[in-house]
Amino acid sequence: xxxxxxxxxxxxxxxxxxxxxxxxxxxxxxxxxxxxxxxxxxxxxxxxxxxxxxxxxxxxxxxxxxxxxxxxxxxxxxxxxxxxxxxxxxxxxxxxxxxxxxxxxxxxxxxxxxxxxxxxxxxxxxxxxxxxxxxxxxxxxxxxxxxxxxxxxxxxxxxx
Numbered sequence: 006x007x008x009x010x011x012x013x014x015x016x017x018x019x020x021x022x023x024x025x026x027x028x029x030x031x032x033x034x035x036x037x038x039x040x041x042x043x044x045x046x047x048x049x050x051x052x053x054x055x056x057x058x059x060x061x062x063x064x065x066x067x068x069x070x071x072x073x074x075x076x077x078x079x080x081x082x083x084x085x086x087x088x089x090x091x092x093x094x095x096x097x098x099x100x101x102x103x104x105x106x107x108x109x110x111x112x113x114x115x116x117x118x119x120x121x122x123x124x125x126x127x128x129x130x131x132x133x134x135x136x137x138x139x140x141x142x143x144x145x146x147x148x149x150x151x152x153x154x155x156x157x158x159x160x161x162x163x164x165x
Contacts, residue, residue, distance in 0.1 A: 011081045014072050016095055016158055023155040026065060030148045033058045037141055041134070048120070048133065055140050056117050062110030062147050069103025072096050094161055102154035109147040116140035 012018045037054050040047040068075070073096045075081070116136045119129055129136070 007079050007081060010075060010079055014068075014075060014081075014099075016161060019069075019095075019099065020155055020158050022065065023151050023158070026061060027148055027151050027155075029061065030058055030144055030151070034141055034144050034148075037137070037144075041137055041141070051137055052117055052120065055113055055137070055144065058144055058147075059110045059113035059117065059140075062106045062113065066103040066106030066108075066110060069099040070107065072099040072103070095158070098154065098157055098161065102150060102157075105150045106147060109143050109150065112143045113140045113147075116143070 013022065033054050037051055040051050040054070076096075116139050119136050120133055122129060124130065
C-alpha cells in the first residue's frame, strides 16, 4: 500500500493520473456531446456519463488536497529536509488544483442534480439542455485545469 501510494502521489504518478483522467474526461465530453445532439431522449445516459466524471473529479481532487495527510498518515516522508521542501511545492500545487477539481466536479454534479428535482416542486424540463451544457462546460474547465496542473508539475523540480 505504501509503495503504491508513494508512486501515485509522486510527481510522475500525478502526471500519469492526470493524463488518464484527461483522456476519460475528453471521451466523456465527446460521448455526451453526441448524446446531447442526438434526436432521441438520452437524458439517462447523459446523466450517467456526467455523474461518473463528476465523481472522479471530486474523488481525485480530495485525494490531491490531502496529499500531505496521506504522506504523513502512511509515513511516506523518509526524506531529507531539502527533499521535504521540494515535496512541499508539489503538495501546494496538489492542494490548489485538488480544490479546483473538487469545485468543478461538484458543479457538474449540481447541474445533474437540478434535473432530478421532481416536477411538482420545480419543473426544470425546459432547462434540461442548458443545464447539461453548463455541466459540459464545467467538464471542459476541469480538463483545462488538469492540463495546467500537469504543466506546472512538469516544470516543478525533477527530484520528486
